[in-house]
Amino acid sequence: MAGSDSWLLNRRLTDKFGDLVNREEKSDIKFAFPGSSKVIYGHKLILSVGSPVFDAMFYGPVKETTDTINIPDIIPEAFLELVRFIYSERVQLTIDNVVEVKYAAKKYLVPQLEHPCDVYMKECLKVDTVCSLMNLCYSFRYDESVNQCLEFISANTTAVLRQDNFKSLHYELLKAVLELDPVTYTTELEMFEAAIQWAECKCLEEELEPSPENIRTTLGDAIYLIHYGALTMEEYASFVSPTRIIPPELSIEIFEILGTKQQSLKQGMIFHFPESVLKARGKAGPVKKRFKSTRAISQREVEMKCQEVSE
Template identity: 25%
Template sequence: MTSSGQGKWRGKMSAAGCLSYLCLSENLADVWFTFKDDSDARLPAHRFILQMRSEVFEKMFSRAYQTSEVITDITVDDVSRDVMELLLRFLYTDELYLSPDNAFNILYAANKYMLDGLHEQCAKYLVNQVDAENVCDIYEKVKGYDLDNIVSLTCLEYIRRHAWKVFKTGKFLNITRDTLSAILDSDILTGKEIEIFKAVKKWAEHQCVLHEKQTTPENIQSFVGDTVYKVRFPLMSIEDFIEEVQPSGVLSDEHNLLLHQYISQKQEGDTLFEGKFSASPRNGGVLTEQIFNCYPNPTCVPGGCDQAYLMTIMTNEDIHLHSLKGPLIRYIEAIEIHKQRRVDVTCLTYDNRMLLLESRDIWVPIPYKSGCQENEEIVFTDDILLLPTDYTHIRIKLWRRLPGIEGRQISQAIATRPGKRARGARRQGAEPMVRVVRATNMSLIIQKTTVSLELIPPGINQISFR
């Protein structure tokens, strides 16, 4: 034990202050960490602190005590000096300095020395760092030492819900086949099945290049292996199957024939397939949010509902619009879309939105399907991708104007004075009516994605994304 620290270093320091002072100090040190890859490095420590904080060190020193062995050096061969310094700093002071460069190594060290608190902080840090570019890399690196699979499950969830983005990254091409299989297993994987297939094919071709093999059908099938059964070919259209799948070499001749027969003869709603391939639809990771509309019932709007409305959607990350729900649905004649680049629009004023609403040539119809009248929901059949670079305007046209609450049902004070037209509503001529004076705006957090909705029409009470 070093005695050079005997003196007045304690002063009026608190217990926390003394521990901070002793961290990485030779004062009172009775054990040193040495490193296999850095023979000159020696980090001082204190057995009592190590045993107090880590079950691994407690067992290590207890065994040594029972055998009368004196441990003065602990050689570490799988943790660097820099990481061990950060780990010791955490043991003594609870301070932690995480960065993208050290988080994985600290997570590994936390797992090795059974430091649950440190592990939890590293896991939270990595979870908050997840995005489309790094999610595959994070998932692969934490496998095997992710306590309770906190990071792994978060990564898989992110990949499944943002597959259309992740599949485009270079890191996706380097995942293992086991990881690819785990992704394809999901019932909530986003995107069309043909796009999922293209991603698998691209991954297999990249594996051929990595292993210096030709991209022949045999080699592609070898790398894909049984993971091919995780692609739900029965969900594809016959056109996609003939044009993309059959020439690719991913499937054997037997599978090509079997699937071709099924897809060409299947009826809408078929979910059964005799074979290893699944015909169960993926729900695309639909995430539903309630809208607290100022006017939840379109027939109870003061002055009535106009015949066209403009709703604007903004987002900070790519996300797909899936469906709208509410009593207004039964009156909808058409839904159209127009996108504006944010860099081209200095400000979205009420007047320029009204100009958009009245414009004729800029709007593109959105195909959708609607359920039964009681369900009051429409589901968009095409991918409506909302981008952070755009203002996405949705024009909702009704097949007739809804009269709403009559003037006599409104307080006389309101009914006898001119009202303002609802924001987002089209002008309806000069007929006497009490206008809607409130508009519904909301911001939602969808799986770490912020979505802002402006000028939500009356009677739209639920929105879904994926």
């Protein structure tokens, strides 16, 4: 046997198939990615065994006749991990590719790959990575994973608010964080300051001056999610009011109510902050789940998936 074929000897089958990952030799299909010069080589038979979508694509009644398939919606690094898993049941996950690998697993109906992705995402729930991960999960509408991220943030709110990548959160995720009931002690002043820093960052990204008016516009309804009733008169007067972010009519109302609250507390009375100013805790409820659990896939669904991939 030629020396170049020595990799075939005395090895497990999965190891041998693993060596064929993205190997041009003996390949009969390749995948291209619009906007990227990268190409991934594959073998139709192996891919079809691992994915009913690939099987329909290569051997079904509407099979592809070209030797190059364009993949417009998955980054090459994530698609390569899908191929690697089909060939060898191994996967190399990172914080940057895990969400797209899970997306690829769903699209090509490889549910066995979704589990290691879910496990890895839970391992990535750390103070310095949770915001980046939550952004990605939100982009791909993985609501269950978004909820897991929010639960982690609720337990580590102060530390997460101090991370630079907090400023990169999608707007809807910022609002979700502001609506949390932190498990750890986090003041509403910290929430307010984090929201202002987020808005300042967004203004700079849009090449806008971070003026009070622009910050107020950028925050939109999120500005009303801060529980101003939990602040003291001194905190509001010293740190919130000087920013001129709060609309004047609301700021006057807050001053009046905080004054009444302070007087009531001095007299030992129970003070109830008005609903118009209080943040509606838990108003949004859990993020609605859009994905169902894995189940048996019908032939019709496989054909529809194949058609989606081909379009």
